[in-house]
Amino acid sequence: MRFDLETFKERSERVTIDDLDLGSFRRQPLSAPALRCIRYMHDVEHHTVCYLRDLLVGPAHADPHVTEFLTIWSYEELWHGEALGKVLAAHGEPAGPARTSVTRARDRGLRPWSLAVSLLGRGRLGEDVTALHLTWGAVNEWTTQAGYARLIAREPHPVLVVLLRRLMRQEGRHIDFYASEAAARLERSGRARRLARFALSQLWQPVGTSVMPAEESAFVARWLFDGPEGLAAAQRIDRRIDRLPGLQGLGLVQRARDRHHAAEPTAPTPVRPRSPRGAST
Known part of the structure; x- marks a missing residue:
């Protein structure tokens, strides 16, 4: 089915x-590892609009069913980032543009694979390229939702739990779209x-890997998916x-989890808010 x-809208x-x-x-701060995960999640959620760019440069932009969903998806993901930013601000940490400008500076435009499949999509592979993008989206949404669930398990702060469960409910609706559309298109071709x-x-990596420092991606994968429970969560997604x-x-x-678990722990990368254009540093 x-x-x-229409109901989603x-x-x-x-x-x-x-x-x-x-x-x-402020009265009950999050642990340092949990706060490090919140920083990562905040930055990635705010970067959704750039993933949207990668999708729309390809043939997906011609499908009204897809573009209507993506418009709302991007809107909801923006507010996920804003909500996580409130958690950072309550800890006296930078949020919003002070962080997202740094993330955008790391982004060098379309991923090479995205550009390649988009060019292919202009020929006879258009529908198949859209199927790939939707499948990729399903995998990313499954891992995002699982990441929130694992953060709840590792850091059961009562307010954080309520917030993350609300995000997970919306992510669940995003999953329903991506997975159902991907399954139908893969079945046909x-x-x-x-x-x-x-x-x-050959190319998939956990969400945020392409724009976040490598040590941050490794830490989040290692800390959230640690131990038997973390392994079980990775296997459920697979x-x-x-x-x-x-x-x-x-x-x-599981392969991505195992690779990051083999890496040495690293200190967090500090965020240095960008100076206004033309200002001295």
Whole structure:
């Protein structure tokens, strides 16, 4: 059954945080590792609009069903970043443009793979390239939602738990779209299945890896997905990927988890707010 886009549009909203006692973070601060994860999540959520750019440069922009969803998805993800920014601000940390300008400075435009498949999409592979983008989105949304769940398990601060569960509910609706659309398109096309399998197996990395410092991506993967519970969470995502047509046995998320667990722990990268244009430093 196709995703009910009309209901999704009607129910779309800015995530509610006005009723949360954000002052509780000053009285009961998060641990240093949890706060490091919040910084990462804040930056990645605010970078969604740049992932949207990568999607729309390809053939997906011609599909109204896809573009209507992406418009709302980008809006909701913006407010996820804003909500996480409130948590950072309650800890006396920079949030919003002070952080996102640094992330944008690391972004060097379209990923090479995205540009390549977008160029292919202008020919006979258009629908198959859209299937790849939607499949990639499903994997990213599954890992994002799992990351929030793991942060709840590792840092059960009562206000943080409520906030993250609200984010997870919206992420769940995003998952419904990406996974259902990806499954339908992969089912219809063997070429789409081959393209998605090749691209994911060779190029996929956890969300944010392309724009965040390598040590931060490694830390988040290592800390959130540590121990038997973390391994089980990674394996659950891989089982969901297995259910998509043609993608059985990739083991993407466990492989990424194991790779980052083999890395040495590192100190966090400090965020240095960018000076206004023309100002001395």
